[in-house]
Amino acid sequence: MALERLDAALTVELQHLKDEGRGKAPERVITGCLPPDATHGRRYTLEGYDRPFLRMNSNSYLSLSFHPTLLEAADQAGRRYGVGPGAVRFIDGTSTPHSALEQRIAGFVGCPAARIFNSAYTANCGLALTLATSRTHWIGDQLNHNSIIRAMRIAGVPGANKGIYRHNDMDDLRRCLDEVDPVMERVVVIFDGIFSMRGDHAPIDRIVELCRDYHDRFRDGVITVVDDSHGIGAYGATGRGTVEFCGAMADIVVGTFGKAFGVNGGFIAASATIVEAVRQKADTYIYTNPLGAADCAAAAGAIDICDSGEGLALLANLQRRTGQLRAGLAALGLESIPGPHPIVPLLVRDTTATRRLVERLFEHGVLAVGLTYPVVPQGDETIRFQVNAGHTADDIDFLLSHLGV
Incomplete structure (x- = not known):
């Protein structure tokens, strides 16, 4: 009885989505x-x-989901640690497979440290919550994934602290950098490595080079962030992703274990200080259970396979x-x-x-x-x-x- 009016209102909203062609x-x-x-x-x-x-619509680029090594690793970890972590990471919800996976993925992408999340979506949200301040300016590609857009909204980024550049347009990125208010203390330039609807990639080498020109204008510099969820494992000569393909490294790498690696979960890889700040400040890390040990063990096995003949x-x-x-x-x-x-x-x-x-x-x-x-x-x-x-x-x-x- 209490939901009758809400159900009626939502029925109208759902019909609007259908009429607009946006209904699933x-x-x-x-x-x-x-x-x-x-x-x-x-x-x-x-x-x-x-x-x-x-x-022809699966993200599992390396077809590892049924690999016997991953299945065995998941089975053994599940039997040893259980099918769920039982608590958040801060309340004794961290097991050996969690720490081992963080070390393994940091090494794989070439960063000093990493922290794992339930998904790349929650990783992007956690990163935004970690980095955002009243004097942080965000700049993103117009075709960025919904998780990046939503992350900035969750972090409360006001319109005045945000710029959007035309897709892969370095001249327009320069315009966005020129328009940053000088009172800003840090600038975050964030972009997808591979744009999931198109399959094209961000020119990371050109982005990094351009941002370097503006780095000294701001107290904390210009920080580059790549969400390479569709690139890690599937792109570059050895599967290191878009940074390998372009021959240039972003300051922070966000990625997933749920695509080329064929498992589940996401990660942030960066300096040890940034990763510790994520651990201390990211609500999407602090207040939710982590991956189960079985997922972590399977993901680590997938990285080992990617790193082999x-x-x-x-x-x-x-x-x-x-x-x-x-x-x-x-x-x-x-x-x-x-x-x-x-x-x-x-x-x-x-x-x-x-x-x-x-x-x-x-x-x-x-x-x-x-x-x-x-x-x-x-x-x-x-x-x-x-x-x-x-x-x-x-x-x-x-x-x-x-x-x-």
Whole structure:
């Protein structure tokens, strides 16, 4: 009875979302998967459907989720420490796998220290809560992920303390830096390493070089932050991400274990002082349970694989399959955004055509994501394909066969 009026109001709001094209479709339920064979990668089964599906919409770029090393590491840690931590980190919720993972990921990305979170989303929010003051100015790319945008709102960043530059436009970034009020004590320039809807990357080398010119204007300098969630493990010669690809290091690296590493959780890597400040000040770290020990052990195992010959082989196959898909789209006369990352967008540029093509792919057993107006501007309607190392040449050919006219 008490919820009748609230339910009615929310029903109207939900209908508005649907009418605007922003409503989410019912969630499909994965009921299982079929193992890979000699020619095809893993296939997934869905509730209510009697055929298997090829996933072209998974973030698991290295296909490590079913790796026996990770499964065994998770099983052993779960049996030793339990399936949950039992408390927040400050109240004896820290176990050996937590500390070991923090040391391992810091070394992998080339930073002195790291702190792990439930997700990269909560890591971004925690970082903003740590760094934000009344005299901190934030500058971000216009296509930054929602977690970065939300982090600044949670930290209470006022409009006067914020600048947005056009996507990957260094001249516009310079304009934003020029417009910072001289009374500001620190400036944070934050950006995605890989932009998740497009697959293109931030020019970290140029960003760092430009910010260096302004560093001495402010008491605490100009600090660069990259959220490389889609880059770590999947990009660069050895999977170190966008910083490796660009040959330049940001001051702070945010990332996830939930994409290329195939597990769960996020992290912040930086100087030991910044990481300690995060530990002391980030509400999204202090007041919530951490990852379970099983997730931590599996994530550490995934980093070990990435750092091995097997990892390099997986990365090489990922690059081959990505190249195959990009070449196939070009051969069909279809438009994409150039780049070597396994996020491969197909620019359809029409909402109705995008939805129809996604439906046609589904009917033929391919799962893909369509991005249509108003989620993207009119004329930018896109289907986002995500390649992973478990895909075979036949898998990519199968997808391409259903994209031709």
